[in-house]
Amino acid sequence: MKRMKPSSLLLNTIVTMLLYVLQATSDSPLNNFIHCLPHHSHPKSPTSAAIYTQNSSSYSSILLARISNLRFSTSSTPKPLAIIAAKHESHVQATIICAKSHGLQIRIRSGGHDYEGLSYVSEVPFVVLDMFNLRSIHLNLANGIAWVQSGATIGELYYRISQRSNVYGFPAGACPTVGIGGHISGGGYGNMMRKYGLTVDNVIDAKLVDVNGRILDRKSMGEDVFWAIRGGGGSSFGVILSWKIKLVPVPPKVTVFRVKKTIEEGATDVAYQWQLVATKLHEDLFIRVMPEVVNGSKEGKKTIQVSFIGQFLGEIDRLLPLVNKSFPELGLQRSDCTEIPWVNSTVFWADYSIETPINILLSRKLSQIFLKSKSDYVKKPIPKAAMEKIWDFMVKGENVWMQWNPYGGRMHEISPSATPFPHRAGNLFLIQYYTFWEEEGIEATNHYVNFSRSFYEFMTPYVSRSPREAFLDYRDLDIGTNPSNSTNLHIARRTYGSKYYKDNFERLVHAKTLIDPENFFKDEQSIPPH
Ligand SMILES: Cc1cc2nc3c(=O)[nH]c(=O)nc-3n(C[C@H](O)[C@H](O)[C@H](O)COP(=O)(O)OP(=O)(O)OC[C@H]3O[C@@H](n4cnc5c(N)ncnc54)[C@H](O)[C@@H]3O)c2cc1C
Ligand SMILES: *[C@@H]1O[C@H](CO)[C@@H](O)[C@H](O)[C@H]1NC(C)=O
Ligand SMILES: *[C@@H]1O[C@H](CO)[C@@H](O)[C@H](O)[C@H]1NC(C)=O
Ligand SMILES: *[C@@H]1O[C@H](CO)[C@@H](O)[C@H](O)[C@H]1NC(C)=O
Ligand SMILES: *[C@@H]1O[C@H](CO)[C@@H](O)[C@H](O)[C@H]1NC(C)=O
Ligand SMILES: *[C@@H]1O[C@H](CO)[C@@H](O)[C@H](O)[C@H]1NC(C)=O
Ligand SMILES: *[C@@H]1O[C@H](CO)[C@@H](O)[C@H](O)[C@H]1NC(C)=O
Numbered sequence: 001m002k003r004m005k006p007s008s009l010l011l012n013t014i015v016t017m018l019l020y021v022l023q024a025t026s027d028s029p030l031n032n033f034i035h036c037l038p039h040h041s042h043p044k045s046p047t048s049a050a051i052y053t054q055n056s057s058s059y060s061s062i063l064l065a066r067i068s069n070l071r072f073s074t075s076s077t078p079k080p081l082a083i084i085a086a087k088h089e090s091h092v093q094a095t096i097i098c099a100k101s102h103g104l105q106i107r108i109r110s111g112g113h114d115y116e117g118l119s120y121v122s123e124v125p126f127v128v129l130d131m132f133n134l135r136s137i138h139l140n141l142a143n144g145i146a147w148v149q150s151g152a153t154i155g156e157l158y159y160r161i162s163q164r165s166n167v168y169g170f171p172a173g174a175c176p177t178v179g180i181g182g183h184i185s186g187g188g189y190g191n192m193m194r195k196y197g198l199t200v201d202n203v204i205d206a207k208l209v210d211v212n213g214r215i216l217d218r219k220s221m222g223e224d225v226f227w228a229i230r231g232g233g234g235s236s237f238g239v240i241l242s243w244k245i246k247l248v249p250v251p252p253k254v255t256v257f258r259v260k261k262t263i264e265e266g267a268t269d270v271a272y273q274w275q276l277v278a279t280k281l282h283e284d285l286f287i288r289v290m291p292e293v294v295n296g297s298k299e300g301k302k303t304i305q306v307s308f309i310g311q312f313l314g315e316i317d318r319l320l321p322l323v324n325k326s327f328p329e330l331g332l333q334r335s336d337c338t339e340i341p342w343v344n345s346t347v348f349w350a351d352y353s354i355e356t357p358i359n360i361l362l363s364r365k366l367s368q369i370f371l372k373s374k375s376d377y378v379k380k381p382i383p384k385a386a387m388e389k390i391w392d393f394m395v396k397g398e399n400v401w402m403q404w405n406p407y408g409g410r411m412h413e414i415s416p417s418a419t420p421f422p423h424r425a426g427n428l429f430l431i432q433y434y435t436f437w438e439e440e441g442i443e444a445t446n447h448y449v450n451f452s453r454s455f456y457e458f459m460t461p462y463v464s465r466s467p468r469e470a471f472l473d474y475r476d477l478d479i480g481t482n483p484s485n486s487t488n489l490h491i492a493r494r495t496y497g498s499k500y501y502k503d504n505f506e507r508l509v510h511a512k513t514l515i516d517p518e519n520f521f522k523d524e525q526s527i528p529p530h
Helices: 007-023 028-040 059-065 089-101 154-164 180-185 224-229 268-279 316-326 342-349 356-364 384-396 443-456 490-515
Strands: 051-053 080-085 105-109 127-131 138-139 145-149 204-211 239-246 254-262 285-295 302-312 337-340 370-378 400-406 431-436
Touching: 007 370, 028 051, 028 080, 028 089, 028 224, 051 059, 051 443, 059 080, 089 105, 089 127, 089 204, 089 239, 105 180, 138 154, 154 180, 154 342, 154 356, 180 239, 180 337, 204 224, 224 302, 224 490, 254 268, 254 342, 268 285, 268 302, 268 384, 268 400, 285 316, 285 384, 302 316, 302 342, 316 337, 342 356, 370 443, 384 400, 400 443
Parallel strands: 080 127, 105 127
Antiparallel strands: 051 080, 138 145, 145 239, 204 239, 254 302, 254 337, 285 302, 285 400, 370 431, 400 431
16 A cells, blocks of 8 residues: 555545545455456366355355364354365465455365364455365375375375275374365374374475465475475465375285273273383384273263274284283283274274275265364373373363374484474373363353363473473464464464474474565464564
């Protein structure tokens, strides 16, 4: 806007005229944005078919289809002025160019699993760039690689691999509806991390649309930016169109098991022992510990049940002696174990029964619930007495579970500066805290969010400190934020920057300054430029 210095005589008239103009064209940034799009899109792929404004009949269903946390689908949740469901790479380019030139913020959404809704909520006028139509998966099995577009889900990736090969897999997460775009850029992990590291440890190239609408690959974006998007969150740097990933070998059969013990059945002793051995177990073996609140044997009395959920990259006959030797306290029996192809194990980990046909992996219907998630890193075993206090705290909260995910193996070999993800050697396990509820309304939200925060407070003595580390893909706005529309370097460095990235934060700032010096790509926890 041009600066004007009106004389006081004219002031009234001008203000009145301005107000009139603003009112008459109150949706003009949006209209200008929409009219701008065709000028920057591929002529054979019109953007008109990709735009949903608040007037469109399918606006709501498109918006809601990929909101996994119901806390961000209420009537008071700020809504995008429009959703651009890109059908062609040029639509991504056009959205960036036109949003920038017409003063709209964009939020980028792939699978919509962000725990704090940052992919579809902002406090300032914004549009959502929705990637779900850009979901092709090109496998090159001769070379053991694949190009995967951001809008694909990890379930689709697992399924496509299995249709062509039974010797390859990919070390990504457990929930099949999670989007490739957010999952990988946040440093996503799964049950093969002890053998193969994180998703980002198996990425070899990427296509990124930058703030000027240019499509860059690893070579043209440069090593600093390519490093940054592998765990620094994509949304600070540009829009990731696709990732080139390295598939990893899996045996023809893997073994899964789920051993459950309540505290009355000795769960505390076994979980304590798990803390001592879990990082040292054979790297083919991953055992997640999952404490949750269940009904006790006495009427009306809750207790804690701990599930030991395991995956072994091999057959039962090799697993049993191994567990008998390194973790006999688990008491694992042959009858607890099932041998299945790797792809069937992804169905088991998604919490479906083991016989469920694997085409469930193609379902894009996500489970939706009100939730608050948080994370912590544990560097020394939690004493048994403290574990008992933790169980008591959980029983009082009722709607809560935890997952303890063991590190060690490959996770401890990779340098903490190899990618922005800094939580490598020295960590025993990652805790995810998950508080959930079904009641609508602000009262329930306040109650459960408050519980989640007090539980986190309670855990302080047992977890990492200075900084209290956190996992980006388990996004938590409580650890520090900036406003939607500006990113303060000092706030970022002091709070979420050091917790998510530790010493890697400064290199992320450097990469941000190279690729988006004007800070167009921003959200409450984005990386600021210098
Ligand atoms: C039920 C459930 C299970 C989960 N299980 C696991 C697990 O096993 N392992 C694990 O590591 N994590 C897990 N997560 C966390 C998950 O990895 C993160 O929430 C991840 O960021 C989700 O990616 P998305 O594309 O679905 O989310 P979105 O909400 O679409 O995006 C998340 C973030 O990434 C940004 N982003 C998305 N796409 C792009 C893109 N193309 N370019 C640039 N930025 C982009 C968004 O703007 C946002 O900031 C789980 C989450 C849920 C809800
Ligand atoms: C939405 O509809 C209203 C009323 O019909 C109209 O005034 C407005 O311009 C429309 N907005 C868009 C973005 O199409
Ligand atoms: C637990 O007990 C409550 C009643 O106290 C009951 O409503 C609920 O269905 C039970 N849950 C399970 C999983 O058995
Ligand atoms: C476990 O090892 C012990 C000896 O250390 C042996 O007596 C026992 O039979 C083994 N159990 C299984 C299930 O292999
Ligand atoms: C694995 O999944 C396939 C496809 O759904 C199914 O046919 C097969 O029976 C499953 N295998 C086992 C061992 O469950
Ligand atoms: C929040 O939770 C704590 C501990 O559970 C409790 O003491 C406190 O009263 C709660 N506050 C609110 C506002 O609910
Ligand atoms: C951010 O938005 C707030 C209100 O939404 C506004 O007051 C402030 O000026 C904006 N800041 C910037 C840097 O745009």
